[in-house]
Amino acid sequence: MTASAPLHLKVNGVPLERSVPPNRILLDLLREDLNLTGTKRGCDLGTCGCCTVLLDGVPTLSCLTLARLAEGAEVTTIEGLGEHGELTALQRAFVEHGATQCGFCTPGFLLAATALLRDHPTPSRQEIQEALSGNLCRCTGYVKILEAVEAACRTGLPAPSP
Amino acid sequence: MAKSASGPAVPPHPLAPASGKGYRLIGRRLPLVDAALKVTGRAEYTDDLKRPGLLVGRLLKSTQAHARIAGVDVSAARALPGVAAVLTGRRFPTPFGVLPMTHDETALAVEKVRHYGEWVAAVAAVDEETCEKALRRIEVRYEPLPVYDDPGVSERPVTEKIHARALRDTNIQKEVFQHFGDVPRAFQEAFAEVKVQGRFAGVNHGFTEPHCVLAEASPDGRLTVWSATQVPHYLLRALSEVLGLPLHRIRVIKPEVGGGFGGKSDPFPHEIACAALAVETGRPVKLLLDREDVFYVNHGRHPTRNLVRLAADEKGTFTALDVEALLDGGAFSSFGVVTTYYNGVLALGPYRLPSFRYHGVRAYTNHPPSGAMRAHGGTNIRYSLEMAVDALAERLGRDPVALRLQNLLPADTQTVNEFRITSNGAEACLLAARDRSRWRERFRQLPYGEGIGVACGFYISGSNSPIHFTPRFPQSTVHLKVDVDGGVTIHSGAADIGQGSKTLLAQVVAEVLGIRMDRTRVAAVDSDTAPVDLGSYSSRVTFMMGNAAKRAAEELREALAQAAGDILGEPPAGLVFEDERIHRDGSPEVGVDFLAAVHRAMEHRGALVASGSYESPPMGGTFKGAKAGTAPAYSFSAYVSQVKVDLETGFVDVKKVWAAFDCGRPLNPLAVEGQIEGSIHMGLGQLLSESMDYRGARLMNPSLLDYKILAPQQMPEVECLLVGGEDPEGPFGAKEAGEGPLIPVLPSVGAAVHDALGIRFLDLPLTPDKVFRALERARREGTARKPPLPGETREG
Amino acid sequence: MHLEPFELHQPATLDEALQVAASHPGDFDYLAGGTDLLPNYKMRLNPRGHVIALGGIPELHAFAPEAGTFGSLVTLRQIERDPVIARDYPGLSEAARQVATPLVRASGSLGGNLLVETRCFFFNQSASWREALGYCLKAEGDRCHVVPQKERCYATFSGDLAPSLLVLGAEVDLVSFQGPRTLALDDLYDPRGDGIRRTRLLPGELVVRVRVPPEGRKSRSTYRKLRVRPAFDFPELGVAALLSLEGQRVRSLRLAVGGLETYPRSFPTLTGPLEGTTLTDESIAELARRVQGMVRPVHNTFLAPDYRKRMTEVFVRRALADLRGAS
Numbered sequence A: 001m002t003a004s005a006p007l008h009l010k011v012n013g014v015p016l017e018r019s020v021p022p023n024r025i026l027l028d029l030l031r032e033d034l035n036l037t038g039t040k041r042g043c044d045l046g047t048c049g050c051c052t053v054l055l056d057g058v059p060t061l062s063c064l065t066l067a068r069l070a071e072g073a074e075v076t077t078i079e080g081l082g083e084h085g086e087l088t089a090l091q092r093a094f095v096e097h098g099a100t101q102c103g104f105c106t107p108g109f110l111l112a113a114t115a116l117l118r119d120h121p122t123p124s125r126q127e128i129q130e131a132l133s134g135n136l137c138r139c140t141g142y143v144k145i146l147e148a149v150e151a152a153c154r155t156g157l158p159a160p161s162p
Numbered sequence B: 001m002a003k004s005a006s007g008p009a010v011p012p013h014p015l016a017p018a019s020g021k022g023y024r025l026i027g028r029r030l031p032l033v034d035a036a037l038k039v040t041g042r043a044e045y046t047d048d049l050k051r052p053g054l055l056v057g058r059l060l061k062s063t064q065a066h067a068r069i070a071g072v073d074v075s076a077a078r079a080l081p082g083v084a085a086v087l088t089g090r091r092f093p094t095p096f097g098v099l100p101m102t103h104d105e106t107a108l109a110v111e112k113v114r115h116y117g118e119w120v121a122a123v124a125a126v127d128e129e130t131c132e133k134a135l136r137r138i139e140v141r142y143e144p145l146p147v148y149d150d151p152g153v154s155e156r157p158v159t160e161k162i163h164a165r166a167l168r169d170t171n172i173q174k175e176v177f178q179h180f181g182d183v184p185r186a187f188q189e190a191f192a193e194v195k196v197q198g199r200f201a202g203v204n205h206g207f208t209e210p211h212c213v214l215a216e217a218s219p220d221g222r223l224t225v226w227s228a229t230q231v232p233h234y235l236l237r238a239l240s241e242v243l244g245l246p247l248h249r250i251r252v253i254k255p256e257v258g259g260g261f262g263g264k265s266d267p268f269p270h271e272i273a274c275a276a277l278a279v280e281t282g283r284p285v286k287l288l289l290d291r292e293d294v295f296y297v298n299h300g301r302h303p304t305r306n307l308v309r310l311a312a313d314e315k316g317t318f319t320a321l322d323v324e325a326l327l328d329g330g331a332f333s334s335f336g337v338v339t340t341y342y343n344g345v346l347a348l349g350p351y352r353l354p355s356f357r358y359h360g361v362r363a364y365t366n367h368p369p370s371g372a373m374r375a376h377g378g379t380n381i382r383y384s385l386e387m388a389v390d391a392l393a394e395r396l397g398r399d400p401v402a403l404r405l406q407n408l409l410p411a412d413t414q415t416v417n418e419f420r421i422t423s424n425g426a427e428a429c430l431l432a433a434r435d436r437s438r439w440r441e442r443f444r445q446l447p448y449g450e451g452i453g454v455a456c457g458f459y460i461s462g463s464n465s466p467i468h469f470t471p472r473f474p475q476s477t478v479h480l481k482v483d484v485d486g487g488v489t490i491h492s493g494a495a496d497i498g499q500g501s502k503t504l505l506a507q508v509v510a511e512v513l514g515i516r517m518d519r520t521r522v523a524a525v526d527s528d529t530a531p532v533d534l535g536s537y538s539s540r541v542t543f544m545m546g547n548a549a550k551r552a553a554e555e556l557r558e559a560l561a562q563a564a565g566d567i568l569g570e571p572p573a574g575l576v577f578e579d580e581r582i583h584r585d586g587s588p589e590v591g592v593d594f595l596a597a598v599h600r601a602m603e604h605r606g607a608l609v610a611s612g613s614y615e616s617p618p619m620g621g622t623f624k625g626a627k628a629g630t631a632p633a634y635s636f637s638a639y640v641s642q643v644k645v646d647l648e649t650g651f652v653d654v655k656k657v658w659a660a661f662d663c664g665r666p667l668n669p670l671a672v673e674g675q676i677e678g679s680i681h682m683g684l685g686q687l688l689s690e691s692m693d694y695r696g697a698r699l700m701n702p703s704l705l706d707y708k709i710l711a712p713q714q715m716p717e718v719e720c721l722l723v724g725g726e727d728p729e730g731p732f733g734a735k736e737a738g739e740g741p742l743i744p745v746l747p748s749v750g751a752a753v754h755d756a757l758g759i760r761f762l763d764l765p766l767t768p769d770k771v772f773r774a775l776e777r778a779r780r781e782g783t784a785r786k787p788p789l790p791g792e793t794r795e796g
Numbered sequence C: 001m002h003l004e005p006f007e008l009h010q011p012a013t014l015d016e017a018l019q020v021a022a023s024h025p026g027d028f029d030y031l032a033g034g035t036d037l038l039p040n041y042k043m044r045l046n047p048r049g050h051v052i053a054l055g056g057i058p059e060l061h062a063f064a065p066e067a068g069t070f071g072s073l074v075t076l077r078q079i080e081r082d083p084v085i086a087r088d089y090p091g092l093s094e095a096a097r098q099v100a101t102p103l104v105r106a107s108g109s110l111g112g113n114l115l116v117e118t119r120c121f122f123f124n125q126s127a128s129w130r131e132a133l134g135y136c137l138k139a140e141g142d143r144c145h146v147v148p149q150k151e152r153c154y155a156t157f158s159g160d161l162a163p164s165l166l167v168l169g170a171e172v173d174l175v176s177f178q179g180p181r182t183l184a185l186d187d188l189y190d191p192r193g194d195g196i197r198r199t200r201l202l203p204g205e206l207v208v209r210v211r212v213p214p215e216g217r218k219s220r221s222t223y224r225k226l227r228v229r230p231a232f233d234f235p236e237l238g239v240a241a242l243l244s245l246e247g248q249r250v251r252s253l254r255l256a257v258g259g260l261e262t263y264p265r266s267f268p269t270l271t272g273p274l275e276g277t278t279l280t281d282e283s284i285a286e287l288a289r290r291v292q293g294m295v296r297p298v299h300n301t302f303l304a305p306d307y308r309k310r311m312t313e314v315f316v317r318r319a320l321a322d323l324r325g326a327s
């Protein structure tokens, strides 16, 4: 049906029910309907990674995901990292190592890196590069991003994420 | 009581700590003040903003490259339910542009369209779907005109001028002739001369945040515009001119900007069109460009052809430089006049060049407009020049580092075209890059297919010419305010586009006042409250805004020293500001808290305010174009790069870059490294794979899939060597580090590829198919081997 | 970029899916991970009125690497991370790892990869871009901008997994309204078709699973991909190779290429005669040259076609030299 239908999902731990039309993209649902604007739109075509969210823990491009197909899923956006206003080790490392300049790519990188460190607490530099290779950064040349991820591995794991 | 810092006339402040020592914040590796917002997704970019009753704006792209608009029928679009306004170019036809003398852009195309994707109509409607439907219902009748896709054709007589203002009967937008010394004679007398012909595809800034603008006309007659811009003040002027509103009725707010690199440093058609929709509807309208539009509005680096001839005497001393450049300006002027000059004059450092001749042409074509991009005007000429220097070294059997060292300008000198050179770390850069890279063991001695190359760079640290201001106002002004809470509010009009200017403001002010950075808060940029700053371009922010902030903080410090002196019964001149206290030098116990001093100073007066500004000293010659390229300081650099080329596939793998950079005193080495690393990434992109790929007038790759920005795996190891001394006029001795770092990476890699293969590539980008073809040719011709090792390299 | 409205169907069984398809002939698309379909829809490339999302059909998720059985909805991420696949079918593992980016691979499926839309510089563009030039055969138009004629589309098959599955001798289980059937993967693609009609699938026919025969395990396999960047980019050429030796002699040798023509292709007539022989540098080089001689890329991707053709020789040679070295 082209008509809206109810969608149930958990966003950053909070259960939600929304009426959503079939052609709604998850990125639009997050940004426009739920006001979670930390998820960025850089290209809308899967080519920049700015829109990355965790879908049931897996870093996923929200610009290429139909919202309705996230039925029953847990979505984690950048707003859902860290607890009680505390930064995760990874977020802290991004701050301290200068891994964010303009910051537009940052949420996407953080979500991709969070999933990486959850699955693989001590990745090699090459593994980090691979894992983050779907995220474009035009400011940093990636150097400080890689350093931040490595530093986060040393200082402790990110807060357990969904 | 504003003070103006102007070059060497300003004595060091009596309370300034001895140079190089005693700074608590200057020179430290500091995270950005807004980093916590950015890592939590809380930083607000324009597209994150919402207003009550917000409408969506969309633009109609031209499907013609060059055509007269015979008619636009918008009636069907207007009739669509949900559509609030449909505009065409005739509604606001006043031309605008970043430079006052070349206004040739309009909010929407008026009489004709000049490139594919130029915007012809604008729609505001309740949602995106309705906008798109409306756009499809607009009927434009075009009468096609001859299409110009080659600046080589555009510079000759044409049948249809793209703009009436083009020179003579051509499509030339700007032509520059300069001649200093006697170049023909120098070439006649030269012992050796080399000639290099470079060809460069256009490149785009590729910032991750697409342009976005939100405009709202309120019932009190004011217009507010939020935009992802590097130049809020220029935007404000353009809005005023086109919409016919007085400056003071317009407010421009710059939210967080997701990268600019020069691509947001013009006032843009979509910004004006969105504001026009807001005026027309009386409602807020937001307009977000899609990525394809970002490529069409472009204003990126010019597709360029240049010819560089360099002459030297028998000792290898350069005697003359002769440059020709032909720039594809695309459909509009943008910064083109400046670009045209820069493509010649930015070759005049770091080498001593007793004679120089330049002929530069920027021609209009029916490509998307070119404009300013990081290391504007300095990148392509530098590539060809450094390749020429390398070729000369080879011709003379000289070591390329030694030849460069021999020809460097000294500090405190003047170039042949009267650039004032003050601090100059070029030699320190070359030596550092040479030694760290173990140049002598590697140059010409790595196996065939591997190579190492060197190149120098040179860039302005803030354009001396304020674009709009005659008579001269300061180029940058910073205001400070402290009230009972003791927090220092810093008002600045300088645009932080991710490079960290807010952090720099906080750092400078906190340093001078001896307070913690978190006692400051930076209010940038809201034109209602921020003093005018010309914006973030030409690497001017650290130098100009930094100096203005320092002066403002020093003024505030004087007032606080007075107050603290009153409380303590101490002479103010003997007081030191540190650790949030003001105390007697050497005896911290004789002191007061910062807040107590603030409160004392506020008695019978209220909040403390201070203002500081920067105006560059007079400089440059009096000939035509003498101001182009003048700057209160210049950054210098020398990079060595190492590559490995796959001899069967032509893939170039850049292994390592030793990046020696003179930015004066690095105020925040963490941020400077970030600029260098980011510049290397961007420069390598232009060198290896990025190109605005035109077939005729058509852009084949307006997407981030086909416009190939390098992935993380392609980044080389980077070793940053910050070797500059202090600049006498920079804030705390600092100079720029935002653009200059891009310049040397391209030619140093180009030279490394030459060292690897014996082939000098002069046609960028170096895509693997090109390298492969050249290798094939070299193998056929039997020239596929290492160039000879100059004896001098090892003796060094 | 929003999507044009469509009706979304979420069948729970294959039958249901086929039913929906049958009731909207020519006006539906199946949706797996959507990483190919949705960008195309956003660019208004042949969007349909009905989207049939397959995710709710349990059997399509079947994942049994030990048995060599992979449901069509198995994701590329599952494939690249699976240790059994890495051990038994390294070429498949390598191919999966080289698709697009990790973020695309999280959603992108095996079935979607085998049926990924063919690509062309003149096709993968926005509606207004294509309108400006004039639409082409593959969407809304009646001519080709690559090879000027009105009959045939030359859009390039750009899936990475097909070549590596071809050399493994994979079969695909299909189901349509006419019932189930099994095809060799080689027969799924139609060499007599073009960039538009590139498979032998019947209308509404679904890929249920891919099966890899166990013999593949005894062989070494590899996949090499030509692309400008080590991430994001579709293949400008993909070479899959499989080799098993008996002593010094070749027991089986297979080669397949993608990214060059409208379909991925293997070269049994070239590789067959080498079985039973001993591979030498010369025989490898000769084979590589002959493969190069057979492929005909056109100019509709980023890198020049003559270069892609030349690289075919290099990549084939390197792939085989590697496999020989590793055995």
Ligand SMILES: Cc1cc2nc3c(=O)[nH]c(=O)nc-3n(C[C@H](O)[C@H](O)[C@H](O)COP(=O)(O)OP(=O)(O)OC[C@H]3O[C@@H](n4cnc5c(N)ncnc54)[C@H](O)[C@@H]3O)c2cc1C
Pocket: A045, A046, A047, B705, C029, C030, C031, C032, C033, C034, C035, C036, C037, C038, C039, C054, C072, C073, C076, C098, C099, C100, C101, C104, C107, C108, C109, C110, C111, C112, C113, C114, C115, C116, C117, C158, C159, C160, C161, C205, C206, C207, C208, C232, C233, C234, C235
């Ligand atoms: C930025 C980017 C880069 C990419 N790079 C690559 C690359 O390098 N290599 C590569 O191979 N691909 C690449 N892709 C394309 C795509 O992501 C992959 O091919 C992916 O595997 C497609 O799977 P999917 O499940 O997302 O397919 P979908 O988009 O869901 O479907 C693709 C097509 O297959 C059909 N289909 C899907 N499943 C079935 C089924 N079971 N039965 C019948 N029909 C079916 C659909 O109807 C559709 O026509 C890229 C995509 C993007 C966005």
Ligand code: SF4
Pocket: C119, C120, C121, C122, C123, C136, C137, C138, C139, C143, C144, C145, C146, C147, C152, C153, C154, C155, C195, C300
């Ligand atoms: S090959 Fe020709 S018909 Fe096919 S998509 Fe390209 S231009 Fe269109």
Ligand code: FES
Pocket: A040, A041, A042, A043, A044, A045, A046, A047, A048, A049, A050, A051, A052, A061, A062, A063, A064
């Ligand atoms: S916005 Fe999703 S990848 Fe760019």
Ligand code: FES
Pocket: A099, A100, A101, A102, A103, A104, A105, A106, A136, A137, A138, A139, A140, B208, B258, B259, B498
């Ligand atoms: S910090 Fe600007 S794009 Fe990454």
